[in-house]
Structures are given as structure tokens and as C-alpha cells.
Amino acid sequence: MRTRDLVVVGGGPAGMAAALAARDAGVRDILLLERDQHLGGILNQCIHPGFGLHRFKAELTGPEYADRFAKMTAAAPEIEVSLRSFVVGLTPERRVSYLKPGALEEVRARAVIMATGCRERTREMIPIPGTRPAGVYPAGLAQKMVNMEGWIPGREAVVIGSGDIGLIMARRMALEGVKVRAVIEIQDKTRGLVRNVVQCLEDFGIPLYMRHKVAAIRGRDRVEAVDVVRVDDKFAAVPGSGFTISCDTVLVSVGLIPENELLEAAGAAIDPRTNGPVSAELNGTSIPGVFACGNSFKVYDLVDWVSRDSELAGRAAAAYLAGGAR
Amino acid sequence: MKVHDVAIIGAGITGAALARELSRYRLSLLLLEKEAEPAFGVSKSNSGIVHAGTQNPPGSLKARLCAEGNRLISGPLSEELGLDFIRCGQLIAAFGPGDLPRLENIKAEGEAMGVEGLEIVDRAWLDANEPNLSREATAALHCPTAGMISPYRFVHALVENAVGNGVVLRELSPVTAISRGADGVFSLTAGGGNYKARSVVNAAGLYADDIARMAGLPPYPIRPRKGEEYLLDRKREHIANRIIFPLPSGKSKGILVIKTSDGNPMIGPTAHDTADREDLSTTDEGLDEVLEGARRLMPSVNKSDIIAYFAGLRPAAGDDFIVRHEEAVPGFFSAAGIQSPGLTAAPAIALMLKGLLAERGLRLEPKEDFRPLRERTVHLFKVPLPRTRELIEEDPAYGDIVCRCELVSAREVRDAIKRGARTLDGIKFRTRAQAGRCHGGFCTTRLMKIMQEELGLSAAEITKRGPGSEIIKDERK
16 A cells, blocks of 8 residues: 555645645645545635635635636645545544545555535524425535536525525525525524625625524425524524515525544544534644644635635644654 | 236335236236336335334234235345345333333234244343443343335335336326226226226325225225434444334334434334325424434434434324225225335235235236346445445446445446436435435535436436426526
8 A cells, every 4th residue: 555645635725725835844745635526626616706815815706716726736746636536434544545436545644634624504404394395405505506507496595594605695596587585594693704794685685584594494396485483582483473485495504514524434533513623723633643624624704714724734744744753 | 008917006115016026927017106206105204114023913914914024025035136124123112110011912912923033131131232222221122033124225126126027117107097997997097198907906005095086996094194204314323233112102103213224323203193195394393202202212312413304104094904805896906004014014915915816817827037136236335445446446437426425426326317216316215315414415416417418308307306396497508
């Protein structure tokens, strides 16, 4: 089995920044594994502007931001990029197994950086009662459909949760001519950036219902309506406050969860509340020589901070290797 | 018009088992299904338990057919059809000495039905074998012959083998009219098609009433009974080593902790009568009831472990199955009220129906070219890594992972479509793609593209579970 100095799992903004920083700190043998057929991760579907204001002092779209890092990564001979490579196993001894079309590969790594991003919480995790028709999608899936495929999920939508993806998708759907009936938020303040509330909802006249929740999803084959109620301080339904909004689509944007199933299977301590690794310091894990960065360490608001903190992970891995790690 | 020997209405577990059994013989067979794919009705919401044969009323059809069905599934059917049956065993937990006489009673009734290996186990045994079981449980009845199976993959295996042996399957074909001619031949209208058959078997589940009425029979006393089930993350796979039951209540077998053959434990089901055959909604109350019941058995069950949930309707018709020839309409056979333990009993129900059909004159001449074997499906999540390596060498597409939560490759998805999947749910039930913790957030668009390639559909034509459940409304291109 081949031994590599550093294996980085995930070719989104976190993995690319970590690999480049490790290279800059002197690591000469880096393998970057990415499951998709191109680098960039979720940034590729984020075609709205607002990326890079801090990092590049420029207002970029997600793909533009990703492309800057992808170009630097491609230009680095020390970084071998393996696309369509899906990691299936990580051991505490830092053996990494991955599948790609035509091969199952195994490598031993002297250090590992996990940059596996996050996934969306789903309606099942809240959980929202009712039926299970077509038309209920995580907001990020809807974003992928619209921006990557040109597929418009519906004609009348309700967005559950006022996270940034939900707000941005409310606007994106409105721009495609979809009637966005409401954004429903159980808290008394939005979870997203203020600029997104203004630019995505207020500018488009989309009503935001704070301290409300969806009590049930209706419809047999396709969504037909949602039942909405006001909630009290304990998030319990206020009797008599219920009303129904007809719609054919429900987008769910109720938070993100770090993806750490590989770390967990390797025996790393995971905080069950956040699903992030338990660590006293930024980017650490409980396994020596294994680091985590970006949204798989903790969920960030801005990609600029993902890049900045992931570079620290790259340098930490380089320091670990320079310390004579086996 | 061709006259079929037997038309079976309903491609759930009952109809599928009968179709496959009859496909051994020189017969012309028609299998009509209302939904887009087999197993999309009652069968898809089944718990997947292969019951040992306990907890059924003595002397009932349920008691006899359940015990026999367990033997058929665990023996010849698993071998021939490559079923993923796992004999994990079952425990019925007792909470205090007052429960012991009831356990003894269930044991005696089971033994009278020929159920083997029944044994009352004590607290020390439970400590050693089910460490997560509640400390309040004092003893249990161990039923080692019980097991688990994927209910939909069981149906698919039967249908696939039946179709391979000549059965004509018509999906999206709800029967809307039945008449019986002077010559005794039935005419059926279904999904825009017309069919003729000498015998008709009603295996229409929740809708068996409607079919009986069309045939001129009084309706069966079917009363849908709703059950809500909640699936836990695969990370909790080893919370239980067996299927865990409480002592049964009046209406149902209670809230269980169910191992499933796919790994995700399931908790539930509730049991509430409803008048609405379409009511597949889950409720806050149902969730509370299931969590409370499951925690009574396994206190470490946590709400945050839940990754999916659904409701199913049991087609309950009184206390027992209805399996009979209807003398009032000669040639018309009923398999109604097939609720728990219907999945286990189905192969035995099929044999019983075959006997009834033969009594009424159906000629059972074995086919020389009957092929009992069906190629087992491959699931990477069940395969050890060295075997995965071999598979990838056979076909690189096994290394092309589509669903990351459940480890499903592009090859498995294409196979599922070749074996009959026509919808996203059909792919999910066959492969588990979209069944994991992200619920298709990452893989749905890729699955839709593979469906486009394999089935020649536009994206807007792709559905979740048939017409009306289209995934997207418009395409911009």
C-alpha cells in the first residue's frame, strides 16, 4: 500500500485551501480526493454574488470563487487531484479507502485533513408531520436543480426556515417566475444574514412569518398545501392561529449538519449536538494526525472564513508532519 | 381476445406470491397493479418481520399460514429467489412476574402450531444477549425462527421471477369493471385495457372491497388500520440484536423495536382504525406514542436518531384472513384482510389459493422450462470491501457512487431500472438510494439523469411514485 504525506478528503473551498496552505508550508506529497467530477463543491451551484468580499476584495459568484482556488490547485505539482473518488473508509491508523469508477484504492496517510462539508437538515429531522408527496425538497437540492440543471421544481412555493440557502432560494425561485407564498420561521429572528433578508425577501415582496411553523404538509402525490400555525415561547402551536397556504412545492432550509460519518466510523469523538468533531482547538479531532476543517468542523456563514480557517488546518498538518510523524 | 387462465388483481405480496407459484404451470397468467410499480400499496409500508408463528389466534388461518410461510421463506424461497432474509430471532418482553403466564400461553400456542425453539429466557440471558433492553424487562419469550426481510424487495423478487416465467404484468392498471359472461369467463376493464380470464383472484389489499362490489359480491368488512413507523439512522443498527416486542395488546402486537434487513432499526407501528383509505399522514401524536413505546423497551432510543418516517394502512377485515372461493360468483377467489402476519403468510396463502383454484378445475401441469432461480441483486452496503474490489473489476460502474449516505453505485441504479424500476421511489425501494440521512439531497439529480438515459424520459416526466407525483414542473433550456 502506498504511503502519502497528506491526504485531503474533499475538494470544495475548505479542502483546496487546506491543501494549498500545506503545500506553502512545505508539504510535497498531497493527494486531494473529490467525489464530484470537478473541484469546487457546493460553490458550483451558488451562482449568486457575494463571495470573496473579504478574501479577494471583490464580489464574486460561487463558481468564480471556486475557480480561483481550482486554478491555484491545478497549478500546484505537489497536489495530485483525484476526481470522482469517493472515500468509504478511514481508520485511526490513517488508512484511507476510496472508490472511483473502475477501482478501489487504499492509501496510508501520514496526515489526513477531512474537508467533507455539511449536509442539510431535512423535514424528517424536525420532524414535520403530514403526507410525503413529491415537491418537498431541501433548499440546496432545489438550488442544484435550478442552477445546475435548469429544472424548476414548482410554480407556487413555501420556504420553511429562514437560513441563507432558504432566503437565496426564495429569490431564485421568484426570479424564475415561481410564486413564493411565504417563508416560515419558527424563531423570532431570521437565521440568515441581514443582507439576504433585505435583498431576497423585502425586495421581492415575499412575506416572512416569524414565530410560525408548518404543522402539516398536505397532498397525496404532489404537495397541495401546508398548514401553518403561530407558536408560543416554547414553540407550541397557539390554538386558533392556524391557516393554510396552498402551494405545490415546499423548500426546507432548517440548518446544516457537518458531515462526519467517516470520522465517526474511525472512532473520532463527535459532539452529538452539532455533529462536529470534539476538539479543544480549531480544526482538531481526537485522532492524532487527523484534522477537520471548513463546514465539516463547524458550519460557517461565509466561504471567506472557510478559506481562512482551512489554511490553518493545512499549516497544522504541515507542522504535524514536520514534527516527525510516522 | 386472449382468455387468461387466471387474472390476479393486485401486485402486493399476496398477488406476487400467487403469480410466482402459478408460474410453475402451463397457464396463462395476468397480474394487474393499480400503482406504477408492484409493492406500492400496503406492502411498501410493511415492517419486514418474518414472524415465527406466535401471537396468532389458535385455529385461525393466520396461525396456520404464518407458521407455514416462515418455513417457506426461510427455506426454498430464499434460496431460489436470492432473498435477503435474515433469521435474527425475536423477543417478546415481559415486565414483571404477572406477565409470565401470558408468555407461557403464547409459547404453548406457538408450539401447538409447530413453531420450533421457543424458550422463556431470564434476566441474565437478556443481560448477555440484549444489553440495551430496558432494565424493567424481567424475562422474555425467545422465538429464534423469526427473522427480517425487505418487504418490497421480497415482492420485487417474486414478480421478477413470475414475469420471467411468463406472467403478464400490467402496471398503472386499476380495475374499474368486472363482468362474468354466460360462458363463465370474466371480462375486466383496467387502466384503459380490456382483459378476459376464466378465474379472478382478488388480492387488492385496501381496495379489495371495491373489487368485490364490481364482481357483485357483498363487501368484506375491511377497516383500514393506520400504523406510523419511524426509521432510525443506520448508526443505531446494533441497538437491538433481535426484533423486540412487548406483550401484545388487544388490537396489535404493540410498539416494537424492529431490526430491518437494511440495517436501519425501525420503531412502531401505531394501530388506529381510520375510515380513510388514502390517509398516509404521520402525526405529532403518533410520534409521541411510538417514542414512548419504543423507549419502554429500549430507553436509549432518541428522537434525534430518527431519519425517516411513514404511515401505512393495514387492510384489516375482522380477526382473520379471508381466503376462499366465492360460491356466489363461481371462479372468483378472495384473498382479503391480509394484514399482519400477511407478509410472512403470503407464500402459504399462495399455496392455499392454488389448492382452491385446482379444486375448481384449474389444471396444474408443471412447465418443463420453469426457471425457479432469480439472480440475486448486488448491494454494495452489504458487501465487504474485497468483494467490492472484485465487482469494480467486473464493471467499473460499481465504483461510481451515486448515493453517498447508503453507498449505492450507478451500476446498482441501472440494474434496478432494468429489473423494472420506473420511479424514484421504485429506485429507492430497490437500491436504498435516497433512503439515508440526507434524503436524496445529494443524489436526486444524478438519479434523475440516469433515469433519463435508461428510460428515455424528459426530466419533467420523472415521478416520485407515478403520474401526478412529478418531481419538477418546468425545464428551462
